[in-house]
Amino acid sequence: MVLKLHGLSVSISTARVVACLHEKSVDFELVPVDLFACENKQPEFLAKNPFGKVPVLEDDDITLFESRAITAYVAEKFKETGHDLIRHENFNEAALVKVWTEVESQQYNPAIDPIIFEFFAKPVVGMEPDQTVMDASLEKLKKVLDVYETRLSNNKFLAGDFYSLADLHHFPGTFYFMKTPWSSLVHDRPHVKAW
Structure with missing residues (x-):
């Protein structure tokens, strides 16, 4: 099936x-x-x-x-097909994938999601975006991206020098965020931008 x-x-x-x-x-x-x-x-x-x-x-x-x-x-x-997104053959790398997957869920997503909702979703249904919500979320996102900038200055990807589920989880939200007026938050951090 x-x-x-x-x-x-x-x-x-x-x-x-x-x-x-x-x-x-x-x-x-x-x-x-x-x-x-x-x-x-x-x-x-x-x-x-x-x-x-x-x-x-x-x-x-x-x-x-x-x-x-x-x-x-x-x-x-499907660990045997496509990219090894969970590093199933290396216990330490697999643990780091889990850590950075949690970081996405607990730090990055709560900061970026309200921005995307306010900027894109509310206007679709005829509602006004709440700038106060966006401003607070942008401040949170700056702090998260500062941590990412430091992490990515030593690693090609979040969990290490390998692409993983931790990176993949960021892409859809980041895609939308990069279409907002605040994409400079990514562009101004060279390691985050390269990632």
Whole structure:
């Protein structure tokens, strides 16, 4: 059975999983979920994810939600194909991948997500962005990027001199952020920019 990924292509969380599936050279079917029509709040979808969020991955007899859990599953299940995103043959490197994957989830994402939501999502639904929220998030993001600049001055990628799930998890949010007026936060940090 081909994997089924339920989500919205412009969703950062869905894009995170799509990127992982491509890196692992895994065939999948993207099943669009229309969030504007509240398809994610319908009983059929809630049976897959009771929180009503995208993405959801169906793989034979298992259904998973939460994008980072899905990418970890895909990286482990298909560890022999595509890029080794979890460094499964080196315990220390695998541990560093987990550390920097957590950093993305606990530090980077909470700083960047509100900026993207305020700048891109609110105007789509006719709401005004809250500059106070964006300013506070930009301050948090500066601090995170300062840590990244230091880390990346000694390593090509976050977990070491190898590309991993830790780096991949950053790409969708960073892609959107780079289209905002504050992309200089990345450009002004040469190691972050090179990464």
